[in-house]
Amino acid sequence: MNFQHTEDRRMLADTLNRFISEQYGFETRDRIARSAEGFSAELWNRFAELGMIGALFGETQGGFGGGGFDIAVVFESLGRGLVVEPFLDTLIVGQAIARSGNEMQKATLAGLIDGSRLVALAHGEPDSHYELARVTTRAARSGDAWRLNGAKAVVQQGESAGSYLVSARTHGADDAEDGITLFLVPRDAAGVNARGYRKIDGGRAAEVTFDDVALDDDCLLGAAGDGFATLEYGIGCGVLALCSEAVGAMDVAKDATLEYLRTRLQFGVPIGSFQALQHRMADLLLEIEQARSAVINAAAALEGERKVRERALSAAKYSIGRIGARVAEECIQLHGGIGMTWELPLAHYAKRLVMIDHQLGDEDHHLERYVSLGRG
Template identity: 40%
Template sequence: MDIHHTPEQQMLSDGVDRFVREHARFEDWRKLTAAGRPYDEGNWRRMADMGWLALAIPEAHGGFGASAAEIMIVAEGMGRGLLREPFVSTCVLAVRLLARGGTAQQCELFEGIADGSVRIATALAEASGRFHLNHVHTRAAAEGTGYRLSGHKSWVPDASTAQWLIVPARTQGAVDERAGISLFLVPADAAGLQRTDFRAPDHQQISQLQLEGVQLPASALLGPLHGGLALLEEAVDHAIAARLAEACGAMDAVSDMTLDYLKVRKQFGVTIGSFQALQHRMVDMRIACEESRGMLQLARASLDAEPAQRQRAMAAAKARVGQCGLYVGHQAVQLHGGVGTSDELAVSHYLKRLAMIDVAYGNADFQRDRFIALSDAAPGPEAMPAPATQPASAHQEQFA
């Protein structure tokens, strides 16, 4: 699928491509991982210097007020380079919540995000809640002129390096009710907040949070009291769109690696890329990449639609891109043979990253169920795309 950029978007895309070539070498990624570092601080500073961290910040607060298209260009490049910088957590999800929710510290936080000194993680998941944003056990009780938070968050990406946390907590109602959820801005070093860090399969840093009577002032409330869920759903949909772009970048990269390998690996005296069966598998990978990019464009076009339409489109895109990403990743590993499973080769790490992107904000199974539920509630939605069928023989010319 050909994506037509404006001149400004093309300049951004060229800059991202150059950044990935120069600063996202797999050898550097392995050294960073071996050292146990969550991300490359040097790359984060470079991204700040180039203005990428301020893309989603509103112009009124010193940012660029960029559209989803510009955000996706950066996210796609991060997927191609297997970068672990907390761009989506801080510069998409948190910025969206801060911009829509408003806070007395808004200007200061935006300034820190733009220059790279402030990182913010959002604590969404709770035990037994699967991926439902309205499943919130954590409680926030009014106390004096502020609030007292108590609860547990089970899966918080990028919290280990964040100075602030956005924590959904229930201020009224039962655990699964949609109403009664409020958002709070919590300092990462707040008294009563305990954090346990661990490493995800793709080497991303994940944390569990235990909040035991965390005292917050009234100014910590982000958005309307009892009405934070709609704000959260809208911001998460923007984060999903960015993750889909990241997945498309990763799929393109691992597909290119696999094609290059098939052109040089020899068996029985000939390159294995000359075998028609492997050509068909490679073409299926390319089709999955193109299908994912089409779903990405559907997601981008639906971000400004009314909530029901936006949520259906995001569920459809997340489900299909998750399926395609896992397919491409598994095929890449298999076509590389036994070496494809080794840590020394990049393809195995791309597969792990694609698997974790599928899990982020709800995996393909969850999103299909979500799409069905939304379709039942609002008749006449867009249909889910059909799976890719037999590969087109015209694509086999890429092996020439």
Template identity: 55%
Template sequence: MQFGDTEDRRMLSDMLRRFLAENYANDMRSKLAETQSGFSAEIWAGLAELGIIGALFSEEVGGFGGAGFDISTVFEELGRAGTVEPLLDTLYAGGLIADLGDEAQKELLAPVIAGEKQIAFAHGEPGSRYDLSHVETHAAQTAAGFTLTGAKSVVGNGAAADTIVVSARTSGEVRDANGISLFVVPVNAKGLSRKPYAKLDGGNAAEIALDGVEVPSSALLGPLGCAFDAIEFRAASAITAICAEALGAMEQAKDLTVEYLKTRQQFGRPIGKFQALQHRMVEILIDVEQARSAVINAADHLEGDRLTRERMVSAAKNLIGRTGRRISEECVQMHGGIGMTEEYALSHFARRLILIDHVLGDADHHLERFIALGKSA
């Protein structure tokens, strides 16, 4: 196993950590929640200038990274700082364009990497839950192109996006892997409407309605009806990213709790001197290191064969879901009431860790998936 801790990645990590420490204050999240975009344009421009967005993409499309450990390095630092910027949505949607796009479509990524444009991936639907192959949105082929009809739910960055990658069924039944196509749709397309809202853990999402949206044939991304494999691969990349983000959030929650135990006095001494709390902190430390191993394992297998990749990604997501909940609960309990006050940073990390479990499949879903993939090996 290659742990991916190269000098370039260490420099990337250090640079991003310094930038966020200097520019990302705790009270920013509540202020950003009141904006339509849900994130800071200044921070986004700074991330682009530092090359952080480019680190998520290969040199072929204008980036300089894109490997599993590049993704995990960036997202661990984002999680440590508690950012709400839509890099996960950029990775998911941009990755699909990079994988399937023609030359004209790939040109859309240049302004995205430069921080000038926003993209999103509209795939989840009201009845799909965690099933990637569940697509009811329909694309009817016409003489001029396609007509899209359907609804998409919880589209991350859907409110701020300039361009949306939309999945739609061109053949097959609702749950068939075959027959799913992708389309690149501008947000000003006639018949496309968005209902934006703030997410509980920061950032924004949108419900998107497609009422007879007409797009030209050039909007088709990749071969007709053959998008599932690319969606699954990019979902694996996104899961690896969010697991790394959770790892960074766990580290920060742990550090905040250690500092609190050192300073909070009871019976004339810091409560961190009490053996019962020391034992609980040891358990948290072990959990964090297990989570780190799971993220390394997922990142290392991201470029491997499909079955191994998907098993390792599901194993990581299952462990991160269980561990994130346990760490957030333990840290809040050791803080007491202050741990859940909006003004204190721990509340954000605890909330984010709980909700990460429900992004792209919860712990139970991925445990069942891991077992099923093992049986098919």
């Protein structure tokens, strides 16, 4: 396997890292993360102009990337800047539309890529416990329309999105893969309600309820009852994205800690000269490289056979969850008390690393999933 990015991807990474370092400094990011909207529409449009969204999609979809390593390059850069704009849901929803949408729905991908259209993923439920097939939101036929009822939890940018990609059960048991149907639901449809709140690691999310929402067949994404495979692939892209984002955040936390060890003096010498701290930092560097390797493996498997892909993604997410928590803890401890202060960017990177573990399945969930996918 060639572990070197292509020249185009290296140029993309250089451009994104430079833009984020110059235009998305920590103070700017902190202001945006605390804002009433939870993201910057102006910077979202600028990211789109730079091609950061287009890199997440293939040429047939209107983009210029779309492969596993393209996703990894973009999200690693986003992780370095703790970017809060809605890249993750745009990726998941866009990949789902590209995979199963009709011609009219695929035409809307242009709006996602140019940043003019926001669609949020509304899949997780209060009692789903990360299980992808556990969907209790229901949609039933009533005359010429579907009637949608249920509740979705932690919908990213649920207040700002113009529509939602909603998973609903049209038949089968609550945890069956068969019977899951995907709908594109307008935010302003009668019966849709969103209650927004700030997230602990920046940005905003919402609890969204659907009370007898009437939908026609044009809102269906793919065939009724056959949405699981599309959902699994889209969320798989999201898992790769989160893992790549975590690697970017780990690199920044590592660099900040190394700099602190070189400059913080105790007994007249840098504390980085103490052998015990050198050993701890060396162990941490090895762990981060292991996380990077897991992400490379997942990116390479993204377009492969389903079981190979899903095992690689779960292996990466498990590794990121375990290593991310360790990086957060060690970097804060090596900084001492100052590592916990809100004013120090490191505390925010540590918080984001911990929260990434809880998005799209934590390390315990993905370890169990990895084992189960290896059976049979």
